[in-house]
Amino acid sequence: MGEFWPVFIFLGIFVTLILVGMYNKFIKYRNTIEEQWSGIEVALRRRFNLLPNVVKVVGGYAQHEAGTLSKVTAQRIDDTDKDHRAQEEREISRSLNQIMAVAEAYPELRASENYLNLQDALNQVELEILQARRGYNSAVRKYNTHVQSFPSNIMAKIFDFRNAEYFELELATQREIPALEI
Numbered sequence: 001m002g003e004f005w006p007v008f009i010f011l012g013i014f015v016t017l018i019l020v021g022m023y024n025k026f027i028k029y030r031n032t033i034e035e036q037w038s039g040i041e042v043a044l045r046r047r048f049n050l051l052p053n054v055v056k057v058v059g060g061y062a063q064h065e066a067g068t069l070s071k072v073t074a075q076r077i078d079d080t081d082k083d084h085r086a087q088e089e090r091e092i093s094r095s096l097n098q099i100m101a102v103a104e105a106y107p108e109l110r111a112s113e114n115y116l117n118l119q120d121a122l123n124q125v126e127l128e129i130l131q132a133r134r135g136y137n138s139a140v141r142k143y144n145t146h147v148q149s150f151p152s153n154i155m156a157k158i159f160d161f162r163n164a165e166y167f168e169l170e171l172a173t174q175r176e177i178p179a180l181e182i
Contacts, residue, residue: 019155022151022152022155023155023159025146025152026143026146026147026152026155026156026159026161029139029142029143029146030143030161030164032139032142032143033136033139033140033143033164035139036132036135036136036138036139037082037136037167039132039135039136040129040132040133040136040167042132043125043128043129043131043132044085044089044129046125046128047092047122047125047126047129048092050118050121050122050125051092051096053118054096054118054119054122057112057114057115057118058115082165082167083165086167086168086169089169090169093169096122100119129169133167133169136167137166137167140164140165140166140167141166143163143164144163144164147161147162147163148163
């Protein structure tokens with residue numbers, strides 16, 4: 001039995017290193033998800049800061065659609081819960097779609113340089129949100145795969161690593177602008 005001690009010690013060290021490696025990989029993926037979420041936050045904040053300018057320009061032309069416009073400006077986003085935040089952002093995207101539909105009803109607004117510049121800025125921000133969301137969802141996919149794969153799924157259960165949720169957001173520039181009858 002004494003001759004097998006070096007083998008048992010080697011196997012114990014080997015298994016310990018594998019377990020430590022798996023745990024560290026969970027931590028790495030979880031930190032990557034947080035980093036990617038930060039990128040989404042920055043892009044969403046830029047969009048939120050751009051909204052008052054869009055609302056002001058469109059609002060000057062569309063006084064009777066003030067309800068939609070005031071709803072967009074009244075929405076505050078200070079929530080840290082990702083699921084709740086995603087729901088709020090979906091509502092903002094729907095409101096932006098309504099604003100763009102209102103703008104389409106005013107030919108002189110569509111020709112306005114201010115409106116065109118704001119629309120370009122909004123398209124750029126929406127593209128940044130899309131890219132940040134793709135990065136985040138890619139990190140979530142890697143993490144979830146690690147959580148669900150054998151043998152790391154055993155480690156995930158032991159240390160309570162759970163699947164992360166994907167960030168789904170319908171961007172205002174991804175939809176067709178609905179026809180508005182006036």
